Amino acid sequence: MAGSVSITGIEGIPEVQAGDDLAHFIAEAARAQGVQLQDDDVLIVTQKAVSKSEGRYVILDDIEPSALAIELAANWEKDARHVEVVLRESKRIVRMDRGVIICETKHGFVCANAGVDASNVPGERLLLLPADPDASAARIREGLKSETGADVAVIVSDTFGRPWRTGYTEVAIGVAGMLPIIDYVGKIDTHGRELKATWICVADELASAAELVTGKINRVPAALIRGYPVPRGEGTAREMVRQAETDLFR
């Protein structure tokens, strides 16, 4: 339909291994699907695929759990080594209860278990978040540019819970080639009033839109959004981390 924004899953990407060139995989799969990347497309890649390509694995057998991790794990029938990894990936524990640890990660993101993940990960390993998801996004963007010539924006996305509302949604944890937030402050609405306090986190909205095609079961680790006037610029996911002193919701 004319004027529509489209969301297309990039299918047929093989299982990603450490050291794989994810941008190459995405470009190849898009080509095979008949999709030609264009400037101003937004490419959303799931954290899991990015972390796997970067080899962000921890071998459980290599982990020596602390007394705290052992205590927590015993209370909640968890693997103490897994708990230890969660603690190591956190710079602050927001809350601990019922076997869930809500952490502030080294990046400043607040999420369950510091993003440390065992699902969709083969063997006795855990998968960590990328060390620098903006840099991951930038590498994928550069790779796609050299593969296809197109200057796309890239989002690395992850699935986060949130307060107040049930269910998880997909959010952006890294961006490249775009501004994550549109600032409408001072713009004029249709009745001539000045809009106040209207910062829209379009990176999270794009990530959520992408989840509609990547899903959770069907191993579609990337999606392309076309037709959206993405705000270009050199943004960073740090802009999406709300500082405690301005966060009335906390």
Added chain:
Amino acid sequence: MAGSVSITGIEGIPEVQAGDDLAHFIAEAARAQGVQLQDDDVLIVTQKAVSKSEGRYVILDDIEPSALAIELAANWEKDARHVEVVLRESKRIVRMDRGVIICETKHGFVCANAGVDASNVPGERLLLLPADPDASAARIREGLKSETGADVAVIVSDTFGRPWRTGYTEVAIGVAGMLPIIDYVGKIDTHGRELKATWICVADELASAAELVTGKINRVPAALIRGYPVPRGEGTAREMVRQAETDLFR
């Protein structure tokens, strides 16, 4: 592109007045745009258009502010009548600071100023959230069915802030003809592991996707999402309200 999900703004809907038949407006505008509604399309309508059509206005001059509202307003250079309306629309105050009141609304939603809005509203009036946004969605769904014959799912959306993360995103405050949350619990991932704790709030993801075409300035109060296998059923927005006792993020 084949296999894509599309998001299309329904344009040319006139400024909505109290008593207007919003479903009729949407059906007419879609027709004029050459869009034929289909079963399993998702129609997202912004709260503002819904509230306007339902005449959810409060005239500021009719409001007698309480002592609390007067005190709060004086501290923050606000209109005491506006503050009074916010307090009346709340069943709990979560936090008050710097002129912002984070409220739990009568519906159970946590948001700034109980969703009471002055922007995009003409004159000395305020616009409240719909009294029952699920019922609003159901009425629009019924209206669209009788106008077009198509059994679509409907979401009433609003723009909410959130803890931890900067910027607002669009969320669902009412649904009809769909389940707002997909439950992957017990499903098997690509490595044969059982997925845990994976409830995806697809209603919020669809609302966020719609915001990519409705925007904040351009008066596009409705969007159609096509190609997404929406989980049909008789859901309610109450499923998206997280109960305090299970909310570790609070």
